[in-house]
Amino acid sequence: MRNCGIGGNSQFLNSESLNYFLMVRVQKLRKVFKKGTIDEKVAIDGITLHVKEGDFVTVIGSNGAGKTTLLNLIAGTFTTDEGEIFIDHTSVTRLPEHRRARYLGRIFQNPLMGTASTMTIEENLAMADLRGKPRGLRWGVTKSRREFYKETLKKLDLGLETRLKDSVSLLSGGQRQSLTLLMATLSLPKLLLLDEHTAALDPKTAQRVIELTEKVVRENHLTTIMVTHNMQQAIRYGNRMIMLHEGKVKFDVRGDDKNALTVEEVVKRFGADLKDEALLCA
Amino acid sequence: MDSILSGFLRTIPISLEQGLAYGLVALGIVITFRILSFPDLTVDGSFPLGAAVVARLIVEGVPPFYGICFAIVAGFLAGCCTGVLYTKLKINSLLAGILMMTVLYSFNLRIMGKSNIQLLTVDTFLTPLENLPVNRFIPIIAFFLVVSFGVKILTDLFMHTQLGFAMRATGDNEQMIRALGVNTDNTTILGLGISNAFVALSGALVAQDQGFSDVGMGIGMIVAGLASIIIGEALLGKHTVQRMTLAALIGSFLYKEIISIGLRLGLAPTDLKLATGIMVILALGIPALKREKEGKLHLRGV
Numbered sequence: 001m002r003n004c005g006i007g008g009n010s011q012f013l014n015s016e017s018l019n020y021f022l023m024v025r026v027q028k029l030r031k032v033f034k035k036g037t038i039d040e041k042v043a044i045d046g047i048t049l050h051v052k053e054g055d056f057v058t059v060i061g062s063n064g065a066g067k068t069t070l071l072n073l074i075a076g077t078f079t080t081d082e083g084e085i086f087i088d089h090t091s092v093t094r095l096p097e098h099r100r101a102r103y104l105g106r107i108f109q110n111p112l113m114g115t116a117s118t119m120t121i122e123e124n125l126a127m128a129d130l131r132g133k134p135r136g137l138r139w140g141v142t143k144s145r146r147e148f149y150k151e152t153l154k155k156l157d158l159g160l161e162t163r164l165k166d167s168v169s170l171l172s173g174g175q176r177q178s179l180t181l182l183m184a185t186l187s188l189p190k191l192l193l194l195d196e197h198t199a200a201l202d203p204k205t206a207q208r209v210i211e212l213t214e215k216v217v218r219e220n221h222l223t224t225i226m227v228t229h230n231m232q233q234a235i236r237y238g239n240r241m242i243m244l245h246e247g248k249v250k251f252d253v254r255g256d257d258k259n260a261l262t263v264e265e266v267v268k269r270f271g272a273d274l275k276d277e278a279l280l281c282a
Numbered sequence: 283m284d285s286i287l288s289g290f291l292r293t294i295p296i297s298l299e300q301g302l303a304y305g306l307v308a309l310g311i312v313i314t315f316r317i318l319s320f321p322d323l324t325v326d327g328s329f330p331l332g333a334a335v336v337a338r339l340i341v342e343g344v345p346p347f348y349g350i351c352f353a354i355v356a357g358f359l360a361g362c363c364t365g366v367l368y369t370k371l372k373i374n375s376l377l378a379g380i381l382m383m384t385v386l387y388s389f390n391l392r393i394m395g396k397s398n399i400q401l402l403t404v405d406t407f408l409t410p411l412e413n414l415p416v417n418r419f420i421p422i423i424a425f426f427l428v429v430s431f432g433v434k435i436l437t438d439l440f441m442h443t444q445l446g447f448a449m450r451a452t453g454d455n456e457q458m459i460r461a462l463g464v465n466t467d468n469t470t471i472l473g474l475g476i477s478n479a480f481v482a483l484s485g486a487l488v489a490q491d492q493g494f495s496d497v498g499m500g501i502g503m504i505v506a507g508l509a510s511i512i513i514g515e516a517l518l519g520k521h522t523v524q525r526m527t528l529a530a531l532i533g534s535f536l537y538k539e540i541i542s543i544g545l546r547l548g549l550a551p552t553d554l555k556l557a558t559g560i561m562v563i564l565a566l567g568i569p570a571l572k573r574e575k576e577g578k579l580h581l582r583g584v
Contacts, residue, residue: 075461101463108457116454119447127447132463135444167521183462 022086023223024051024074024191029083031066031073031247043069045247046083051191051240056217056224058234061244067227070244071193074225076100088190102132105184105222107177107197114180117169121160121179124168125149128183152182156212174205178212185216192217194226198233210237235261243270293542295419301535302426303491304506306484308514308530309433310477311507316526317441318473319453321581323379324364325481325507327386328357329500332482334390337399337495346407350486357482358475360386365471368583375583383500390497398496406490422491429487433480434527440476441523449473450523456582502555509558510534512565 031044044066051057061067072078074085076097085093087103107114115124126141126149146164153161156178160171168176177197184192194213198206214237217224228234234241240254241261251270253261307329314322332353339349360382367378391397411421440446451459452469460466481503489495511526514533520526537558541549544557 077457096465098460098463098465101461104461106461113455114458116451116458118454119450123447123450126444127451127459127462130444130462135448135464137440137443137445140442140444140447 021053022050023053023055023088024049024225025084025086026050026070026074027084027086029070029073029085030081031069031078032081035081042247044073047244047247047249049242049249051223051225053223054221055240056222056238057226057240057242058238059225059227059242059244060229060231060234061250064246065244066247067244068195069247071106071195071225071227074191075104075106075193103190104193105131105187105189105191106193107180107184107195109196109199111173111176111180111200114183115168115176118167120165120167121153121171122146122149122164124179124183125152125186128186131187131189152186156182172205174201174209177201177205177209181209181213181216185220185222188220188222190223192222192224194224194228196227196229199229213237231263231266235263235266245270289546290539290543293539293546295423297535297538297542298423299419299426299491300488301510301538302423302430302531303488304484304538305426305430305510305531305534306433306480306487307503307507308510308534309430309437309527310480310484311504311511312526312530313437313473313477313480315508315511315581316520317450317453317523318470318477319580319582320368320470320474321376321379321583322361322364322474322477323376323504324361324382324386324474324478325379325504326500326502327383327390328360328478328481329485329488329503330390330495330497331360331386331393331500332357332485333489333495333499334393334399334485334497335482336486337401337489338393338395340401340404340406340490341399346405346490350407350483353482353486354479357485358479360482361474361476361478362471364478365467365474368474369467369470375581378583387497394495394497397498398494400494401490402493407487408490426487429483430531433483434531437527438524445469445472453582502558505555505558505562506537507534509562509565510537512562513537513540516565 026047026049029044029047030042033041033043047066047070059067059070069078073080074087076092076095076099080093083093084091087100092100092103116127122141126145129145149164150161153164158175158178160175160179168179171179180197197213198209201209210233213226216222224238226238235258239258240252241258242249242253243251243266307325311322311325314320335353335356336346336349339352340346364378364382367373367381368375373381408422408425411425412418414421441450448459448464449469449472452464452466452473456466485500488499510533511530512533513536514529514531515526518525518529518532520529541554541557545551549557
């Protein structure tokens with residue numbers, strides 16, 4: 001299956017010279033829910049999106065615009081109806097979710113979803129350490145890795161490095177989301193997917209986590225797609241912003257144009273499409 | 283008062299023998315209900331499966347040790363079948379277990395060729411131990427101690443390997459561990475296989491201990507196992523894997539002890555399953571009545 005991806009890719013190389021640096025290529029993606037019923041909904045309507053290596057893309061859009069569906073399609077949680085997805089020049093379109101894991105780090109909105117609560121901090125990190133690798137009968141946590149986890153946890157500045165053997169269920173939402181961020185980036189994924197990962201946190205903690213995210217992404221030069229409800233966040237962070245509306249890319253801005261953007265301007269231009277209150281309040 | 287106490291003491295060896303032998307069932311249920319969060323009802327069928335396989339093979343003249351090995355393999359395969367029904371055919375987890383339990387009933391009858399086989403007049407794996415020139419309980423209890431704690435320790439070790447982590451995470455947060463690259467179908471099938479291998483081993487040992495295998499000996503096994511776990515966890519908690527497996531064995535002993543005290547106090551043997559059922563209903567129901575959120579069992583596929 002991977003071969004066919006490379007084949008498709010070489011054909012593409014001829015048509016676009018910059019293709020080399022593209023980490024993610026989403027081609028004419030389409031996803032319809034409840035097809036053939038009266039509840040049929042076109043969630044993603046022919047999206048084509050190319051993300052360069054090292055890009056930090058923020059994604060906004062009202063409820064039902066298709067933001068989370070787009071991430072679910074890239075991660076393989078949902079299967080695609082039409083179109084192709086390439087990550088690092090490999091077609092992953094037909095790979096099941098667990099086989100895409102080696103390319104992807106992912107953080108969900110719900111802090112409970114990124115960690116196994118009945119297991120300890122070090123056990124969670126050890127599982128993330130083996131992202132996409134086969135798991136055998138070796139010890140789950142080794143001495144040398146434990147030291148590495150300690151060093152990594154120190155960067156969070158939450159005192160977790162002294163609590164390696166504590167169950168994750170003892171951590172607060174913000175601590176769990178910070179730990180999830182470490183786990184998602186521990187083995188340096190090709191692509192980091194953030195799905196409103198600060199939305200469920202209180203404003204202060206959310207700010208901490210988003211700053212930490214920015215730092216980790218910058219230091220590791222990670223290609224990132226971040227879905228957010230908070231327009232201020234979307235404008236402030238990252239080097240590119242796209243707005244989805246009814247399953248299509250409505251607006252795509254990057255570089256200096258994006259830096260010059262203000263919330264008022266976006267609301268003025270797209271207010272009619274952004275019925276979402278959370279977005280307008282931002 | 284004195285007679286109750288002395289009665290209590292006198293039942294301890296029997297409760298130890300049975301509690302440890304049945305403790306392997308509780309260990310198996312820890313893997314499914316607790317670690318995989320999978321309500322596996324295959325147990326009622328895989329327990330007599332282990333007994334049936336070992337009984338038939340011993341009667342056919344196969345050395346008991348090999349009989350036990352075959353019983354373990356049979357239990358493993360039965361558990362894997364339930365796992366395949368759930369993961370590949372997308373059958374509800376409870377129903378998958380019930381289906382396998384029902385199918386195994388016919389299997390067990392086929393294996394034995396009749397509804398029961400007696401093993402009192404043939405040499406079993408336990409016969410050499412029973413022929414030792416000491417009180418029968420000493421070598422038998424020692425044997426079951428070694429086997430049940432051996433299996434417990436192996437389980438603890440396995441659950442701290444990379445694969446064991448993946449299995450625990452499958453029960454805890456399936457979405458998360460799949461996003462980390464684990465095929466949770468495989469960990470579920472493997473876990474169900476291991477669990478039912480323990481249960482079948484228990485069935486194989488119990489059949490030899492009591493001297494017969496009967497097609498109906500698995501009825502209510504899952505509820506009795508759950509009762510054991512609940513009793514053990516009430517005393518020891520369930521914060522770590524080691525605790526949970528220890529709680530299963532201790533709970534299994536205490537369950538047998540409670541039952542034998544009940545019998546002494548006049549509980550009719552026919553009402554045993556009723557009493558066990560009420561015990562489990564109370565243990566599972568009281569947290570709900572107290573409106574405690576934590577008490578709720580998190581189970582997959584139901």
